[in-house]
Amino acid sequence: MAKTGTVNAPGIRMDATKAVRAGEKSVPTLLLAPAMIIMTIVGLYPLLHSLYISLTNYNPTFGTSYSVIGFANYARAFGDGQFWYSVGLTLAFTAISVALSLTLAVLLALLFNQYRFGFVVLRTFLLIPMLITPIAVGITWRTMMMPDLGILNYLLSLIGVGALSWASSPASALASVILVDVWQWTPFMFIIIFAGLRSLPKSPFEAAAIDGAGHIATFMNVTLPMLKPVIVIATLLRIVDAFRTYDTVYIITRGGPDFATDLLSVYLQRVNFRIFDLGYGSALSWIALVIVLVVVLVFVNLTGFLKLVADKENR
Amino acid sequence: MANSRTFKNGASALAAYALAITAALFFAFPIFWMVSSSFKSEVDISAYPPIWSFTPTLANYAQLFTELNAWQALLNSALIVGLSTCIAMAAGTLAAYALARFDVKGKEFLAFEILSIRMLPPIVSVIPMFIIARQLGIFDTPWLLIAAYALSGLPFVVWVMRVFIQDIPQSIEEAAMIDGCSRFETFWRVTLPLLLPGLAATMVIVFMFAWNEFLLASMLTSQEAKTLPVIAANAIKPKAIAWGLASAAGVMMSLPVVILVLLMQRYLVRGLTLGAVKG
Amino acid sequence: MAIHIDTVYKQFGLLKVVNGVSVDIKDGEFFVMLGPSGCGKTTTLRMVAGLELPSAGRISIDGVDMTYAEPRHRDIAMAFQDYGLYPNMTVFKNIEFPLKIRKLDVRERARKVEDTAEKLGLGELLQRKPSQLSGGQRQRVSLARALVRNPKVFLMDEPLSNLDAKLRAVMRTEIKKLVTSLGITTIYVTHDQIEAMAMADRIAVMSRGNMVQVASPLEVYDRPKTRFVAEFIGSPPMNLFPAQLQPGGTVTCILPNFAHSLREDERAFATQIVDGKGGLLLGIRPEHLLIVKAGAQGATDALVELVEPLGQTTNVYVSVGDVRFVIVTDRTTARAGDTIGVAAPSELLRVVANDDAVLRH
Numbered sequence: 001m002a003k004t005g006t007v008n009a010p011g012i013r014m015d016a017t018k019a020v021r022a023g024e025k026s027v028p029t030l031l032l033a034p035a036m037i038i039m040t041i042v043g044l045y046p047l048l049h050s051l052y053i054s055l056t057n058y059n060p061t062f063g064t065s066y067s068v069i070g071f072a073n074y075a076r077a078f079g080d081g082q083f084w085y086s087v088g089l090t091l092a093f094t095a096i097s098v099a100l101s102l103t104l105a106v107l108l109a110l111l112f113n114q115y116r117f118g119f120v121v122l123r124t125f126l127l128i129p130m131l132i133t134p135i136a137v138g139i140t141w142r143t144m145m146m147p148d149l150g151i152l153n154y155l156l157s158l159i160g161v162g163a164l165s166w167a168s169s170p171a172s173a174l175a176s177v178i179l180v181d182v183w184q185w186t187p188f189m190f191i192i193i194f195a196g197l198r199s200l201p202k203s204p205f206e207a208a209a210i211d212g213a214g215h216i217a218t219f220m221n222v223t224l225p226m227l228k229p230v231i232v233i234a235t236l237l238r239i240v241d242a243f244r245t246y247d248t249v250y251i252i253t254r255g256g257p258d259f260a261t262d263l264l265s266v267y268l269q270r271v272n273f274r275i276f277d278l279g280y281g282s283a284l285s286w287i288a289l290v291i292v293l294v295v296v297l298v299f300v301n302l303t304g305f306l307k308l309v310a311d312k313e314n315r
Numbered sequence: 316m317a318n319s320r321t322f323k324n325g326a327s328a329l330a331a332y333a334l335a336i337t338a339a340l341f342f343a344f345p346i347f348w349m350v351s352s353s354f355k356s357e358v359d360i361s362a363y364p365p366i367w368s369f370t371p372t373l374a375n376y377a378q379l380f381t382e383l384n385a386w387q388a389l390l391n392s393a394l395i396v397g398l399s400t401c402i403a404m405a406a407g408t409l410a411a412y413a414l415a416r417f418d419v420k421g422k423e424f425l426a427f428e429i430l431s432i433r434m435l436p437p438i439v440s441v442i443p444m445f446i447i448a449r450q451l452g453i454f455d456t457p458w459l460l461i462a463a464y465a466l467s468g469l470p471f472v473v474w475v476m477r478v479f480i481q482d483i484p485q486s487i488e489e490a491a492m493i494d495g496c497s498r499f500e501t502f503w504r505v506t507l508p509l510l511l512p513g514l515a516a517t518m519v520i521v522f523m524f525a526w527n528e529f530l531l532a533s534m535l536t537s538q539e540a541k542t543l544p545v546i547a548a549n550a551i552k553p554k555a556i557a558w559g560l561a562s563a564a565g566v567m568m569s570l571p572v573v574i575l576v577l578l579m580q581r582y583l584v585r586g587l588t589l590g591a592v593k594g
Numbered sequence: 595m596a597i598h599i600d601t602v603y604k605q606f607g608l609l610k611v612v613n614g615v616s617v618d619i620k621d622g623e624f625f626v627m628l629g630p631s632g633c634g635k636t637t638t639l640r641m642v643a644g645l646e647l648p649s650a651g652r653i654s655i656d657g658v659d660m661t662y663a664e665p666r667h668r669d670i671a672m673a674f675q676d677y678g679l680y681p682n683m684t685v686f687k688n689i690e691f692p693l694k695i696r697k698l699d700v701r702e703r704a705r706k707v708e709d710t711a712e713k714l715g716l717g718e719l720l721q722r723k724p725s726q727l728s729g730g731q732r733q734r735v736s737l738a739r740a741l742v743r744n745p746k747v748f749l750m751d752e753p754l755s756n757l758d759a760k761l762r763a764v765m766r767t768e769i770k771k772l773v774t775s776l777g778i779t780t781i782y783v784t785h786d787q788i789e790a791m792a793m794a795d796r797i798a799v800m801s802r803g804n805m806v807q808v809a810s811p812l813e814v815y816d817r818p819k820t821r822f823v824a825e826f827i828g829s830p831p832m833n834l835f836p837a838q839l840q841p842g843g844t845v846t847c848i849l850p851n852f853a854h855s856l857r858e859d860e861r862a863f864a865t866q867i868v869d870g871k872g873g874l875l876l877g878i879r880p881e882h883l884l885i886v887k888a889g890a891q892g893a894t895d896a897l898v899e900l901v902e903p904l905g906q907t908t909n910v911y912v913s914v915g916d917v918r919f920v921i922v923t924d925r926t927t928a929r930a931g932d933t934i935g936v937a938a939p940s941e942l943l944r945v946v947a948n949d950d951a952v953l954r955h
Contacts, residue, residue, distance in 0.1 A: 027498065028417035035410035035469055038402070042466040043432055046443035053443060060449075111334055122335050124577070125343040131573045132346065133527040135544040136565025139551065140349040143558050151348060151365045187342065244436040247529040247544070251551060265530070268438045273534055278442050285439040292436060489645050490678035492665040494692035494739070504695075508682050 054282035061276045073283035083284055085259070086267040087291060093174065093263060094242040094295075097181045102235055104182065105189035106227075109197050110219070123194075130187040138251025141180045142167070145252070167253050170260040177261045180248050185241070189234045196230030197223070232303045239299060243292055264288055352562035360559045375563035383546045383564070392542040392568075395457045396525040399464035403521055404514065406465070407472025412502070414473070415480040416488075432470040437530050444535060455537045463531050468521040475520075479513030480506070519579045523572045543568040595656035595746040595779050596621045597642060602651030604637050604803075611637045613803030614651070622777045624770065628790040629800035630826070635783045636751055638800075642781060643749050644668050655747060666695075671740030673753040677732045679724040679739075685711070686720040689738045696743070710742040713772075730761045737769065741776070748773060748780040754789065766792055787827045791815065799823045806950050815879075819863075820947045824877050830909060833883070833919040834946060837876035839868050845945055847876045848917055851894045854943035864945045873948030880922040882942040885910070886935040893935035898928050912936065 054073055058066040077083055112123050129137070144152050145166035153163040167176040204226065208218045246265040249255065255262035255270070268288065272281035352360055354371035379385040413419055444463060448454040483506060491505040492498070529544040536545060547564035550557050597619040604612040612634040619625045627635040640646040642653055644665035652661045660668050671692075672678075680688050686707055693703045711717055714734045724732055733753055740748060753769070754762045770793045773780050784790055790797050791811045798808040801822045807814055818824035824832040835847035844855045845864065854876060856864055867874050886893045896912035903925070910921040910928055914936075921936060928934050 028413040028419045031409040031413035031417075032419070034406035035473060038406055038462075038466055038469055039432065042462045043435075043440070046440045046447060047435075049443040049447065050439060053446065058446075108338055111331060111338070114331055116328065116331060116335075118332075119335060122339040125339040127577075127580075128346055128573060129342050131523065131576050132349075132569045133529075133544055133547070133565065133572070135527075135529050135547050136349065136562075136569050137345075139547065139558075139561040139565050140345050140352075142551070142556075143352065143562070144345060144348060149361060149363050149365075154364050183342065183345065244438065246438075250529075251548060265436070265438050269530075269534070272438075272442055272445075278446065282442050285436075285442065288436060289439050484676055484678065486674040486676050486678035487680060489643075489665075490672065490674060490736075490739075491680075491691075492645070493643060493670060493672045495666040495695035497664070497666065500695070505680060509680075 050282045050285065053279055054286055056279045058279040059275075059277050066279070069279070073280045074287070076280060077283055077287055080284075082259075082262075083267065083287075086262050086264045087288070089174070089262060090243060090245075090264040091295075093178060093181075093245065094239060097178045097185075097242050097245075098235060098238050100178070101182045101186040101189050101238065102231070104186045105193050105234075106231070108186070108190050109194040110223075112194060113197050126187050126190055128187070129184045132184070134184065134247035135251060137180065137184050138248040141176075141183075141248070142252045145176060167261075168257060170258040173253055173257060173260040177249050177252060180252065181242065181245060184248070185238060189238060192234040193227065193230055196227050200226050228303075236296070236299060236303075239295065240292070243295070349562050349565050352559060353566045355559055357559060375559040376567070378557075378560055379563050379567065383550065383560070384541075385543070385546060385564070385567070388541050388543045388546045389567075391457060391540055392526065395460045395464065395540070395542060396522060398457075399461045399525055400468060400518060400522050402461070402465040403468030403472050404518055407469050408476045408510075408514065411473045411476035411480055412506075415477045416485070432466070437467070441531055441534050444531075448535060454535065455540050457540050459535050460532060460540060460542070463535065464525040464528065467528075468525060471521060471524070472517055475517045476510075476513065479510060479517070482513075483509050516579045519575045523576060526568070526572055597747060597779060597781070598652075598654045598657075599638070599642070600652045600654075602638070602641060602648045602653060604634070604641060604646060605649045611803055612641070612648075615800075615803070615805050616651075617798060617805060617808055619779060619781065622779055624773060624780045624782065624793060624795045626782045626784060626790040626794035626797045627800055627805075628784055628787060628797050628826070630785055633800040634803040635785075635800045639749050639751055639781055639783045642747075643670055643672055668747075669745055670747040670749055671743070671745035672749040672751065673733070673736045673740055675752040675755055677724070677736040677756075679732060679735055681724050684721050684723055685716060685727070685735050688724070688735055689716075689742050692739065692743045706742050707738075710738045713741075714738045729757050730765060733757065733765060737772070741772070741778075744776075745778065748778045750780065750782045752784055753782075755784070755786070762789075769793070787829070791827070799826060801826075801950055804950060817944060818877070818946060820950050821875060822950055824875075824944075824946050828879060830880050830920045830922065832877045832879050832944075832946075834875045834877045835917065835919075836948075837874045837945075839864050839874055845874065845876055845943075849894050849914060849938075851892055852876060852878070852938045852943065854940050854945070856945065860945050867945070867947045870947075875946040875948050877944045877946040878938050878942055880909070880920045881907070882939065883919075883921040883923075884937040884939070885921060885923055885926060885928065886937050888933045888935045890935040890937070893937045895933055896936045898930050898932045898934060900930055901926070901928060910934075 055068055055070060056066045057069050057072075108126065112119055112126075132140075144150050145168075147153060147163060147165050147168055150166070152166065156162070156164065165172055167173045200223070204222050205218065208222045213221065244265055245263060246269070249261055249263055249266055250269075253261045255266040268281060268284055271277050271284060353375050354373070355369055356372050356374060359366055359369040440463075444459065445454070448459045453459050487509075488501050488506060491501040496504060527544065528542075529548065532542045532545050533548065536542070541549075543564070547561060547568060550561040550564055599615055599617050599619075601614050601616050602612055603610070603614055615634070615638055617625075627638060629635045637646060641648050642655075644660070644663055644667075647662060652659060654660055655668060655670070680691065683691065689707045689710060690703050693706060698706075707720075708717070711720055714737060716731070716734055716738055719727065719731060719735075724735065727735065733756075736753070750769075754765055757765060766789055782790075782793060794811050796808060797811055797814050798805045799814060799822070800806065807819045807823050809817075814823060815827055818827065818832065821834060824834060835849060835852065837845050837847040839845055842855075843861055844853055846853045864874060888895050894914055896914045898910060898912050899918070900909075900911040902909040902911075907922050907924065908926050910923060910926060912919060912921060912934065
């Protein structure tokens with residue numbers, strides 16, 4: 001042993017017992033406790049309460065007394081044409097909007113994957129829409145889409161296209177709302193897919209070039225399969241969020257005109273906070289929740305999402 | 316041959332620039348329009364055809380504070396979003412550390428459980444929260460929204476921070492323990508400094524979601540606890556819409572998020588994808 | 595400081611990783627734990643460090659029971675495979691860290707850091723961050739950080755496996771010199787048999803959570819007790835042939851000319867293997883086999899299948915009927931398809947147990 005002597009921490013216990021170190025086992029529990037408490041009180045409890053409410057005829061506009069009516073609300077929901085119309089509309093909205101922004105995002109990612117002067121700056125513009133408060137997005141697009149005074153129809157008139165009715169006619173309202181959603185959330189998918197594209201290894205592309213594959217063949221056989229995990233994750237997150245779209249639609253159309261954009265969240269808001277039929281509204285919310293879960297599960301199973309995540313974890 | 320190739324390259328560069336500029340215009344124009352509208356006078360804003368050059372005025376912003384009570388909304392937003400973000404960050408990071416570094420029973424299940432809250436449409440929990448809040452007498456107070464936002468930020472923090480923590484080699488923490496640190500000292504002196512960029516990025520995203528949230532805020536407040544998105548939405552009345560005012564509100568509430576996120580761009584992708592994609 | 599490991603077990607769930615390991619490591623000894631991945635060597639090391647707790651058994655350092663003590667109370671140092679450097683600190687700060695935690699005086703700290711850095715040739719690099727260093731330099735920093743506080747015990751977990759072959763050889767001798775000159779008890783974990791042979795005072799060969807054989811490098815090489823040890827150490831590995839113990843105290847195998855009459859100490863070992871119902875093997879190192887003229891007295895004729903000239907030595911792969919083995923020799927004129935004679939000097943043949951389990955009581 002060297003003569004300088006050992007450097008020791010002062011006042012230590014050399015002979016800790018098993019019990020002392022066994023106390024370390026409670027460390028993870030303590031660390032998890034705050035999160036678990038918040039999730040139980042603010043998350044789980046209201047959820048269970050909502051399940052209970054859905055079995056009653058609670059409606060605060062009729063006073064505080066209410067009674068348990070079993071599954072009557074659920075039975076009523078199955079005959080509620082307006083509800084299922086909203087479900088269908090929401091699924092269509094989600095499918096079209098996500099498909100469009102995914103396609104657009106992939107194309108943009110390919111475009112901006114070229115190293116060209118100025119592209120970094122242009123790319124930043126593509127980022128901003130997803131940062132804007134959805135309410136502000138709704139306000140701005142509603143202004144721009146005004147049929148008589150809006151800038152969009154003015155710009156169309158400059159290139160000789162006649163005025164469109166945008167969100168004010170039932171025929172084009174859904175398309176208009178989808179346009180806004182695509183505008184706001186394509187950037188989200190774009191930056192994820194772009195980052196995925198940038199992180200791909202070079203050699204498969206070089207191999208494809210040597211094998212004589214053209215642009216399209218390379219994209220279909222090399223780029224797309226390698227990008228799959230990134231695309232799957234981006235799409236899943238987008239589906240979940242698109243399904244609950246509320247803010248922009250609330251501002252632009254409030255579900256109208258003539259229920260053309262009466263998405264599930266807008267319809268539920270009306271049942272709950274216009275008519276205050278909270279028992280029925282809770283039942284509808286639960287059905288909506290189950291539908292989201294089914295959609296997510298189907299997607300997860302189709303794409304092997306869990307396996308992708310597990311692979312990432314085990315890298 | 317050489318000539319046709321140069322020509323081809325030139326043409327494809329031209330096409331690339333045309334497409335890229337079109338895309339940038341498409342995504343940037345509405346923002347430009349919002350900002351410019353917010354500086355237009357009432358007359359300028361309803362001009363048709365729309366005018367491009369005008370004398371900018373701050374009238375809309377002034378009106379925001381005099382008529383829409385923006386000060387209070389700004390304070391409410393800052394308080395609610397600030398506190399809920401801090402709670403979510405603290406509780407979430409601790410939980411993430413436990414999941415990343417300890418053998419917790421049923422860890423995968425727990426992690427997925429936490430994630431499933433991210434899937435939950437807020438419309439499901441808004442009714443019971445509304446009822447409970449009325450019973451507890453905390454309806455229309457900041458506390459209700461603080462709790463709600465802390466909850467919705469939590470799963471996100473847990474998932475993302477778990478990945479950031481896993482990125483730090485465990486041997487660094489073990490080296491610290493052997494060098495003489497207790498578990499707490501190890502976390503405080505070694506792990507935390509390394510986590511700071513990840514923490515900041517996660518915080519910005521949690522902040523953004525809470526700051527922009529409208530559905531819960533509009534249904535769980537009525538007068539006192541209104542946040543910025545709620546008063547901005549109030550500028551839109553079915554009959555008389557104050558476009559300049561609404562645009563000013565939009566600019567004011569979007570600005571902090573845009574600035575914060577652009578500062579943290581490097582870690583953004585990691586955070587947005589729950590840590591699954593490296594940016 | 596002597597380390598005493600007493601029947602230590604470690605179980606992760608249902609997985610038994612360390613299976614009753616007992617060993618005494620002497621003060622100042624350079625002790626190497628060698629084995630393939632998953633053999634329990636790293637887990638054993640981590641239990642000595644206090645990073646894992648044993649499921650059963652005791653560990654004491656310098657006579658003090660440290661089985662459940664926290665790592666910081668054991669006065670040990672450790673070098674990690676991925677170095678475990680603090681990426682946000684400079685080299686100076688990295689080396690200083692253990693002293694800072696121990697609240698040493700600032701000037702004292704600086705002096706010690708500079709001394710240690712000088713010793714390891716890091717004097718020029720003190721203000722760099724780990725990311726600006728090469729792999730070899732990083733490993734040097736991790737060694738400096740470990741040595742700066744004169745630990746009682748130095749634990750090393752495959753510290754060289756991330757370096758390229760040339761650097762590994764250089765660092766190997768450097769570490770050995772340094773640690774020996776300081777007289778620090780060292781436990782070194784590796785899967786590289788050459789590293790183990792070159793550095794160790796004693797080697798513990800581990801397999802499936804057991805220390806199969808603990809002995810000096812040459813003893814392990816010359817007298818491997820089990821098939822696992824015989825095949826893990828040496829390249830190409832020892833030739834092994836299924837064997838029988840004859841009543842007269844002779845061991846014979848399928849090749850009649852490869853026979854070995856047991857010495858006194860070997861007889862007990864061979865009996866133990868046979869009594870334990872373990873298979874008995876006869877083994878010989880490839881370089882101990884001699885190539886002689888085909889048909890020579892006492893030699894076995896073999897067919898040459900492949901010749902690998904490596905420069906310094908030559909590997910000759912041969913077969914006798916179904917039995918295949920390898921000979922290491924100097925340059926040879928033998929070619930594939932030739933028939934050669936192979937002689938096995940009886941005193942170089944070894945008795946080896948087919949199964950590790952035989953050695954457990």
